[in-house]
Structure formats: structure tokens, C-alpha cells
Amino acid sequence: MTELTLLDAELRQGSIALTMEVDPSLAAEQPPQNTVLARVSFQFAEATNVDADLSAKLLVPVAGAAFRTVLPTPRADGPLQAVRITTVHPEDRIVFEKGLDDRLARLYPLDGPDYVDLLASHTRRWGSASTRHFLAEQVTRFFVDHPEHRIGASLIQAYKAVELGDAGLIAAALDINQAAFGWLEGLSLDWHPRRNREHLEVSLLTAKWHLQLAAANISGLQATCHHMLALTSRPQANYATLAYSASKSLLLGGWLEWRRGDEATAKLFWDQTVAMFKLAVRDADPYRAVLFRELEHSLNAAWLAGLCLRNLGRNRNDMPTLEQIIDSAVRVPSRTRRQLQAILEQAVRSDTDSTSRPG
Structure with a gap:
């Protein structure tokens, strides 16, 4: 019998990183590289599934008794709705820590209330900055029926892009931010900030300058x-x-x-x-x-x-x-605050140097 314990899952743009422990007896035996330990199923809309084998050769040792593997995420025209990890043989067993099986089974909201449950509250979101960016970016691309939630997701995407510090993600988030101002049309005033047009416009502007600062666009x-x-x-x-x-x-x-x-x-x-x-x-x-x-x-x-x-x-x-x-x-x-501060200090120093230099 093989037992895997999934410790963590991190969704990225184009891949998923899984951290796990393998039961000590199997790890000690060093199974053949082609041994399939589990099956990973990527589930998209309209019941489209793409399966991948998690084999021993893909495991890379990390701290302690843990291993890590990175699997490419299949390309699709719609959102990734779930990732399911199952055993290959009936006698095998997979243990999911931190409720990761439930987390991975709900990667995209089905409707407005589901979005609120999954992403609206900071305390209910899960995973690393990369995972949160991935989940939010899916909403900004595909969740077209609820503009207030799509705007909310664009804010998550923006701040996580700033945290990750990746120039490509920052540029993409700026494009989404610009589009999101158009999503304000049709929204009205509301006591709740996440539904209030005035509040959301201010929030979009604030996210915009964070992205511009991260990109060292001081004039912007x-x-x-x-x-x-x-x-x-x-x-x-x-x-x-x-x-x-x-x-x-x-x-x-x-x-x-x-x-x-x-x-x-x-x-x-x-x-x-x-x-x-x-x-x-x-x-x-x-x-x-x-x-x-x-x-x-x-x-x-x-x-x-x-x-x-x-x-x-x-x-x-x-x-x-x-x-x-x-x-x-x-x-x-x-x-990240310190990184943004360094960008601004460097920009100000460069500006001061250029203005003080003789013409």
C-alpha cells in the first residue's frame, strides 16, 4: 500500500506545484522512477478532463521527508474548475492536509454567492500569493455576469501581481485594471463597498498606482x-x-x-x-x-x-x-512595501540627479 500526504498546493500561471510526503517504507525502498503514485485530473468547464500521472521520477526532495513536483496545467478556453488527485490502486491512500481536497475541488465560482464565499473575504481566500493571483485572474477573464465581482477579482489580481513582482503579471494586471473601469457602468450606489460604484472606482485607482509604482512608472x-x-x-x-x-x-x-x-x-x-x-x-x-x-x-x-x-x-x-x-x-x-519604497527612492534620486546636473 502507498500512502501520500498532500501538504500544499500552489497554482501558478501554467503549472501547479504539489508538496507531499510519501509513506516512509516506500520512500526508503526508492521505488522505480516509472512508478505511478497518483493520478492528477484537471477539470474544466463542460466536463472536460485532462489527466496526468504523478510518477516517482517527478518528485524532488525538499525539507524533511517532503517531496515536491511541478506539473504543467493544460491549456483550455475556459477556467480550471477543479484539480482532483486520486489513487491508482484501490489499496493506496491519499491524505489531504488543510482541507486541500475541498480547496482544489472549488477553483472557480459557479455564481455570485459562490464568488462571495470563495474570494470576497480576505479571511476565506487560501493559498500563496501565486494561488490567489491565479484564482482571481480566472474570474477577471471568464466571470462576465457579475461586474462587481469581476472588479473585485481585478483588485486581488493587481495586488498579488505587485507582491509577486513579475513584470509580465504586472503589465497584464494593468490591462485588466484599465478594462475594469468600463465594468463600473451599470453599477449603482450601495452601502456595501464591494457593490458600491463610488468605492470600486476609488479602489481601482488605488490598485492602478500600486501597479504603476511596481513597474517604476512614476509619471503614471x-x-x-x-x-x-x-x-x-x-x-x-x-x-x-x-x-x-x-x-x-x-x-x-x-x-x-x-x-x-x-x-x-x-x-x-x-x-x-x-x-x-x-x-x-x-x-x-x-x-x-x-x-x-x-x-x-x-x-x-x-x-x-x-x-x-x-x-x-x-x-x-x-x-x-x-x-x-x-x-x-x-x-x-x-x-513588498520595502520593495516599493526602494523603487520610489531610486526614482526620486535619479530625478534629483538629472535636475541638478548642469545643462
């Missing part, structure tokens, strides 16, 4: 921040949730203008950052506890903007550091 980043300033300077129906992303964007936009030496425009950005927090507090409903608590992000941005406004025209060392600005403004994990 500045243009998007100016777009945010213009948008939020116009009356909005409700500021309670859209201020979350808008405040972050405006804070960074002000820093960019200040660093370029345009203090008047920086003041416009930072004044609007403070205004967004005040308006969000006015419109917030304390009975919607999770959304109400998110005001702390707008408060932090407004606090830093206030420090910036206080120190305009004074010693530059009195300004909040770029690290503080980045930590408040960006919506990616710490390691």
Missing part, C-alpha cells in the same frame, strides 16, 4: 494620484468606505508633489487627505463594526498629512519619513 503614478484628487474633490454620495483607499492615495500624492518641490500642489493633496477622514467619520455607521473600524486607516493618513502640512516650508527633516508615508499608503505586505 503621479497622474493616477491627480486623478484621485480630482475625483474626491467632487461630491460623493458616501465617504465612509471610499476614504480608506482615497486617503492612502492622496497622502502619497502629496509626498510626490512635495518631493518635486511643488508645495502648493502638495498642500492640495494633504488638505484633501484630512478632509476625507472628516467626511468619512461623518458618514460612518458605528453599527457596521468592521467598516467603522477601518476609519483608523484614514485617521493615520490624515495624521501624517497634518504633520506634513504643519512642516511645509520648514526644515525637510521635520517631515514624516518616506517609510512612514509608504507604510500608511500602500496596501501590500511589509516585504
Whole structure:
């Protein structure tokens, strides 16, 4: 009898990586390279299945007693709906840790409620940044009946592309981001941010500048921040949730203008950052506890903007550091924040060098 324990599964663009343990007796015996340990079935729409054998020759030792294998994902015209791993012989056994069998059986939502259950909540998503990017990218490509969910998936795709730092994924996410602005048409106002047209437009702009910064497109980043300033300077129906992303964007936009030496425009950005927090507090409903608590992000941005406004025209060392600005403004994990900070610092340094060089 052969026993496999699936420890992890990572979906990538064009492949799936499986990490597993093989029962000690089999591992010690070093089975022939052509021994088939399990069968992997890729299931697409309309009951289209493509099977692949998981053979011993594909296993690469990793930490401890674990092995890893990477299998190519078949090409198809529709979304990958499930990956099923089954035994070859009746006496064999596969154990799935972390509920991976259930996870792999639901890789694409069947309808709107299924999308909400699978991807809408950060706490319900699973897997690595690569897996989450894969799942979201499928929705942006194929899930055409629910524009609000398709937009939500485009945001996941964007931020995961930034985390992964792959230039091709970032460029593709920018293309999807641009298309997603068209998906706003027909959406209306709603108390829930993931259905609210105003909130989603602000969210798309925020994701856009993250992608532009990751691509070192600083002029594009500045243009998007100016777009945010213009948008939020116009009356909005409700500021309670859209201020979350808008405040972050405006804070960074002000820093960019200040660093370029345009203090008047920086003041416009930072004044609007403070205004967004005040308006969000006015419109917030304390009975919607999770959304109400998110005001702390707008408060932090407004606090830093206030420090910036206080120190305009004074010693530059009195300004909040770029690290503080980045930590408040960006919506990616710490390691990626530092990478984005380095990109911005390098761009600013290069710009300063070019303007100070004799003509």
C-alpha cells in the first residue's frame, strides 16, 4: 500500500506545484522512477478532463521527508474548475492536509454567492500569493455576469501581481485594471463597498498606482494620484468606505508633489487627505463594526498629512519619513512595501540627479 500526504498546493500561471510526503517504507525502498503514485485530473468547464500521472521520477526532495513536483496545467478556453488527485490502486491512500481536497475541488465560482464565499473575504481566500493571483485572474477573464465581482477579482489580481513582482503579471494586471473601469457602468450606489460604484472606482485607482509604482512608472503614478484628487474633490454620495483607499492615495500624492518641490500642489493633496477622514467619520455607521473600524486607516493618513502640512516650508527633516508615508499608503505586505519604497527612492534620486546636473 502507498500512502501520500498532500501538504500544499500552489497554482501558478501554467503549472501547479504539489508538496507531499510519501509513506516512509516506500520512500526508503526508492521505488522505480516509472512508478505511478497518483493520478492528477484537471477539470474544466463542460466536463472536460485532462489527466496526468504523478510518477516517482517527478518528485524532488525538499525539507524533511517532503517531496515536491511541478506539473504543467493544460491549456483550455475556459477556467480550471477543479484539480482532483486520486489513487491508482484501490489499496493506496491519499491524505489531504488543510482541507486541500475541498480547496482544489472549488477553483472557480459557479455564481455570485459562490464568488462571495470563495474570494470576497480576505479571511476565506487560501493559498500563496501565486494561488490567489491565479484564482482571481480566472474570474477577471471568464466571470462576465457579475461586474462587481469581476472588479473585485481585478483588485486581488493587481495586488498579488505587485507582491509577486513579475513584470509580465504586472503589465497584464494593468490591462485588466484599465478594462475594469468600463465594468463600473451599470453599477449603482450601495452601502456595501464591494457593490458600491463610488468605492470600486476609488479602489481601482488605488490598485492602478500600486501597479504603476511596481513597474517604476512614476509619471503614471503621479497622474493616477491627480486623478484621485480630482475625483474626491467632487461630491460623493458616501465617504465612509471610499476614504480608506482615497486617503492612502492622496497622502502619497502629496509626498510626490512635495518631493518635486511643488508645495502648493502638495498642500492640495494633504488638505484633501484630512478632509476625507472628516467626511468619512461623518458618514460612518458605528453599527457596521468592521467598516467603522477601518476609519483608523484614514485617521493615520490624515495624521501624517497634518504633520506634513504643519512642516511645509520648514526644515525637510521635520517631515514624516518616506517609510512612514509608504507604510500608511500602500496596501501590500511589509516585504513588498520595502520593495516599493526602494523603487520610489531610486526614482526620486535619479530625478534629483538629472535636475541638478548642469545643462
